Amino acid sequence: MAGRRVLITGISEQIPGKLARALEQRDDVEYVAGVDVRAPHDDLRHTEFIRADIRNPIVTRVITATGVDTVVHAGVATAPGSVGGRARMKEHNVIGTMQLLAACQKADALRTVVIKSSTAVYGSDHSDPALFTEGATPRATPRSGFAKDVTEVEGYARSFGRRRPDVTVTILRFANFIGGGVDSLFARYFALPLVPTIAGYDPRLQFCHGDDALAVMERATVEDRPGIYNVAGAGVLYLSQAIRLAGRVPAPVLLPFATIAGNLVRRTGRLDFSPEQLRFLQYGRAVDVTKLRRNFGSVPRYSTREAFQDYLAHRRIRKVAPSPTQAWDRELYDFLQRRAAAASANQTGSTGEDR
Template identity: 45%
Template structure:
């Protein structure tokens, strides 16, 4: 069953508007003439470039824990709220307690304000697939009804689970409000840092011996399109949002032309930091677990009920990122193919490589490094 036809909202409020997803969602919504007002909310002002992109949007600098948000909801007769301001890691000047307070307490108070606002008819939550965790006991694909096989290690995942629970509770108390939860797969895009894309394009990529994670990603453009679809359409319930197909970690590293460096788990963080650089510290616990195990999502409901089709597959999203960043290859893919063919012949006992072939493998030449 597909989602009902689009019911364009009249006044939309978006939280987290100074960040990538929230800001660009506001930009898309302001370009829709059927929407009368778009109100952007965040604790910090957006950049000049983002402000220009937002166009006619009205920016309100406020914390969602501030009662001012409630006044905005009532005075502007907001009918649709998109909550996209969940922090993935603790702020630089704060702690894990501060992160939990901003995420969980902030969401609780925002949903309470939505419950009291008579005009609100829809609340969309930007959640994440981290709620499923990552472990060796995971199924091939998680459906929306499944839960993590073990407690997620990071604060972002635990906060996301709590926030989802509070939103469902508000939906039960106000059944006239449509509640939609989008669990986004890990994003890949040139505008994002400390993501899968930047990890697999490090010059030398640390991996864990005996593991080859299954990566199912989501192009940032598809993430924005899914949020816009949920905002405009009659979307109720929980949805996995991910691209088609998976890419193994080793395959992703190879397509980026980088060098995989397997190591024991005990050395992964410390030695990996020396290989990847200071950005290794920016990866959340959830993302490091994803590099170890990966995670697959069942997107049947996304297609049949939400009526959303991602434009990019996982493989296409990865290749688009590599092209956009003009990643400088360390190893030429054709050279790897030749090496694999020769090694296969040797292991099969039928190798007659000859001196020229061996020299070609040992000395790939100048073409081994290219844009």
């Protein structure tokens, strides 16, 4: 029996690149192709790199020419900076997914589509359940940014599944990646000397180790596992616990000024905090992975705490001369100090008037 022929989008990113390398080693995989506008960073000896933009309708010809039977859509951008701004990010994620699935619909040989999604589809709200199951309805539907994009991406994937019932569609909702050398939003967040938090809030965090993400994606690629699955390490960490473990200093920001602080952090070039990410820093999020264990047959090796500790173990702390980024850190610190002083003065003034 011939092995699978796999096409992976977003091949220049870390986990898709590692997935391609893992598939190269499998006897049940005959061919691997990677599509992206940037070349992969991994040393891929048997993966055919195709420089293409999935927003271009020519992707239909790519799928036809390669004769793939499995498509792994791992190219959904998580931050505007990686694709040149929010408008281009939405176009890349939403329009790109539409074009890709339209191409998949025309591919008679196709048998499997795997979508790399995110637990961000559940949003973050004060009335959220303790654990989101895959069938749960978000209390606060994401209205902007990456969370809204992946919600739309999943919608297109489900519509595709209805049009092509002969194709196995697997949607993997990953918690925030950390550990295993993965460069992610939270890997950069906890590397900040001053970690911005929302004053009065201590959200629950849940992480997925990079190795666990890779293992789940590989299994979904070579086996038929239809459905939607949450993927996360067991347990949670509170933000305050994570900051202490990281040896960092929390920088509480009053909620009305959180957007301003987010803009300052964005200017460092390290992070890109959107409104839904600021809501996450208020309320957090945690998901139930029972379905992953029972139906998918996979149990993440790393708990949330273990994934975070692995990230800390591999983080390299380099002492360098003050850089522009450190200057932005100082600017952020000064801003927080000014706001705290102003808030204290206002409170003192109000107390005096009451007397």
